[in-house]
Amino acid sequence: MSRPHIEPFCDRDVSFKNMILPGFGSGFRYKTLSLDNETGACSLTVQLDSGYKQPPGFSYSELEIVVVEGVIKVGDMTCNRGHYFFVPAGYALPQIESEHGALLLMMYNTGEPNLIESDQHHQFSRTELYHHVDSYKDIVWAPGNVVSPSVAAGCMIKLLNYNPDSHAMSFLYCMTPQFHQDNISYHDCAEEGYHLWGTSWMMQFGDLPTGGYFWRPPYINHGAFASEYGCIAFGRTDSKLYNHFHYNPWSTPDENQLRSAARLAKRDPFLYKWCVNMSHNHPHGPEDFEDTMKRKGHTHADGTHHHHDHDHDHDH
Amino acid sequence: MAFKNTHINYKRSKEATKWLEEEIAEQLERYKKIVAHMEEISEERDQWYEEFFSRIKNQGFNADGDNRIKIADDDLPVKPKTKHKVVY
Numbered sequence: 001m002s003r004p005h006i007e008p009f010c011d012r013d014v015s016f017k018n019m020i021l022p023g024f025g026s027g028f029r030y031k032t033l034s035l036d037n038e039t040g041a042c043s044l045t046v047q048l049d050s051g052y053k054q055p056p057g058f059s060y061s062e063l064e065i066v067v068v069e070g071v072i073k074v075g076d077m078t079c080n081r082g083h084y085f086f087v088p089a090g091y092a093l094p095q096i097e098s099e100h101g102a103l104l105l106m107m108y109n110t111g112e113p114n115l116i117e118s119d120q121h122h123q124f125s126r127t128e129l130y131h132h133v134d135s136y137k138d139i140v141w142a143p144g145n146v147v148s149p150s151v152a153a154g155c156m157i158k159l160l161n162y163n164p165d166s167h168a169m170s171f172l173y174c175m176t177p178q179f180h181q182d183n184i185s186y187h188d189c190a191e192e193g194y195h196l197w198g199t200s201w202m203m204q205f206g207d208l209p210t211g212g213y214f215w216r217p218p219y220i221n222h223g224a225f226a227s228e229y230g231c232i233a234f235g236r237t238d239s240k241l242y243n244h245f246h247y248n249p250w251s252t253p254d255e256n257q258l259r260s261a262a263r264l265a266k267r268d269p270f271l272y273k274w275c276v277n278m279s280h281n282h283p284h285g286p287e288d289f290e291d292t293m294k295r296k297g298h299t300h301a302d303g304t305h306h307h308h309d310h311d312h313d314h315d316h
Numbered sequence: 317m318a319f320k321n322t323h324i325n326y327k328r329s330k331e332a333t334k335w336l337e338e339e340i341a342e343q344l345e346r347y348k349k350i351v352a353h354m355e356e357i358s359e360e361r362d363q364w365y366e367e368f369f370s371r372i373k374n375q376g377f378n379a380d381g382d383n384r385i386k387i388a389d390d391d392l393p394v395k396p397k398t399k400h401k402v403v404y
Contacts, residue, residue, distance in 0.1 A: 112335065129322065
């Protein structure tokens with residue numbers, strides 16, 4: 001099972017706990033926002049106490065960090081609120097310290113939190129993927145109409161991380177004061193949000209204040225939307241974000257998923273027929289020849305670029 | 317979740333396994349509280365739905381961005397008899 005539907009939740013309603021896992025030391029306290037029961041992947045609000053120091057090291061899990069409040073030093077670099085890091089698994093960050101304390105959002109994407117003290121990257125780390133940015137100062141707000149159909153004017157984003165294969169995104173989003181959007185939405189992807197500041201309202205769940213959080217699996221209705229005084233938040237999706245808008249508040253996730261499939265059948269009928277009628281139901285998705293074709297300088301001993309770790313249930 | 321899926325295989329420690337078990341139990345309690353709270357505000361939510369229907373009839377439904385389409389009363393959905401949930 002992946003993460004359950006956690007919505008709405010406000011981290012201000014619970015207390016910080018001391019991190020007992022090895023490597024983090026004292027002065028690292030956390031609140032769990034959501035957790036994958038199998039992999040241990042999780043999203044945490046983290047309080048670094050004044051004077052906290054963490055030695056250089058890496059995690060076996062991919063990690064994203066947002067500085068919510070306060071200041072941290074990462075090696076020689078001073079990072080203020082709004083600083084965002086994408087840290088691939090095995091990437092050794094330098095010493096992290098906070099003289100006066102800081103509040104962070106830490107998201108371990110592929111496993112439970114761990115810290116292996118090291119000033120060297122793990123040999124399998126994809127170090128080229130590491131990046132960081134001061135999201136408040138170094139990126140401008142863009143209209144929310146990067147996808148279509150789009151959100152109403154007044155909801156804007158700053159894209160922080162993007163997966164070109166899955167179209168998954170990490171981003172800041174904001175709503176201007178008096179923002180409102182009168183539709184109900186669901187997506188084919190999971191969605192996560194954390195309110196850095198301000199309150200928004202959703203018709204199913206009510207107000208989401210500062211520190212408000214949701215982890216929403218695919219196909220769950222949310223909206224209409226509004227924000228009286230505006231808000232700024234951090235959000236993520238685990239694959240392509242498509243806004244399926246409608247106005248039936250009683251539709252279920254199963255019905256929404258069927259509607260998505262019906263819309264796919266209308267939009268891409270040939271692809272849909274191939275997927276459904278030919279029983280091409282690979283559990284991990286159909287084969288992409290660009291992933292498997294023989295390449296001149298980059299093949300396995302068997303001549304392929306990769307191999308399946310599952311059985312086909314049909315003959316090609 | 318803009319995962320690049322850069323997981324590196326490792327053996328989970330006993331401490332981590334215990335930590336995970338405790339966190340799973342706490343998350344289950346958190347989930348139950350959320351479900352109970354969402355049940356508590358059912359009547360208020362029903363009112364929000366009615367106000368939403370009124371707005372999309374009179375001011376319009378946001379079909380795409382700021383393009384609003386007025387929905388005829390006859391086109392509004394009928395509330396099903398099954399129990400309504402918002403958390404799954």
